[in-house]
Amino acid sequence: MDYILLFISFTTLGLKSVFAKMGNRHLTAEHNIYTYNFYMMVVTFLFTAFVGIPTWKGLSVFTVFLAVCYGVLLVLSQTFLIKAMNLGDTSVSTLFYSSGFLIPIVVSFFLYGEDISIWQGIGVVLMLISFLVTVNKKEKAATKKWLLFIVIALLCNGILGTMQKVFGMSPYRHQQSSFMVVCTFVGMVTAFLVMPKENLRLPKKAFLKMAAGSGITLGVVNAINVYISGVLPGVIVFPCVNGGGVIASAILARILIGEKITLKQKIGIAVGVTAILFIAF
Helix, strand or coil: CHHHHHHHHHHHHHHHHHHHHHHHHHCCCCHHHHHHHHHHHHHHHHHHHHHHHHHHHCCCCCHHHHHHHHHHHHHHHHHHHHHHHHHHCHHHHHHHHHHHHHHHHHHHHCCCCCCCCHHHHHHHHHHHHHHHHHCCCCCCCCCCHHHHHHHHHHHHHHHHHHHHHHHHHCHHHHHHHHHHHHHHHHHHHHHEEECCCHHCCCHHHHHHHHHHHHHHHHHHHHHHHHHHHHCCCHHHHHHHEEEEEEEEHHHHHHHCCCCCCCCHHHHHHHHHHHHHHHHHH
């Protein structure tokens, strides 16, 4: 069952990326990516509250503290990733950002003593190779500001994974519903604060539909990841979720919106699937 949830997680993450790609078509100077993130977080909170409040099981100081930090970092990671994408190549920025999965693997090894087999180590390396092959790189000069933004985004992504692991392994993990409700509420407030206030006017329906799709899928992914981080080794969860999400995004974009998959991307997908098999089995 845990591996089924893992599959659902990275498939849903891929679907979220497709919603984001479709949402990009409706961005304007007035309703930009910051507006998109805000409405996405509103839907994520509403969805999480609808599912989580009926199963609420208390709220400790530890849960509140971690949830507040998680909610803020969730939005900041996306904000700095967007800033990096605006300054440098989108695919390369995504590659760096996704590589943040290495941080929680290291934490899982040193903090929780989780073993990493030689085959899993090979799988992690193959997953990084898959990233390099799958991304559709375009030449765009990198700047020091781009490097700063993408390093911050990478660190935020890695710390988010680490927080999932810490909460999933804590004695308060039964408070997952409360954790998710609090962190998505804080994320919604943070997204509002970073959004330019001239963008407050309600966007068009198509824009809102894509933001809603991203919001629901984000809620599903985070809920599953917080749970499986506590029951599966970090070396399995984090590369499979991040790498599988990249693979699922390419496949689903082809199926749902007809986006072409190049030969190079097909090779990257094949390497990525091989990496997941090495890591998980």
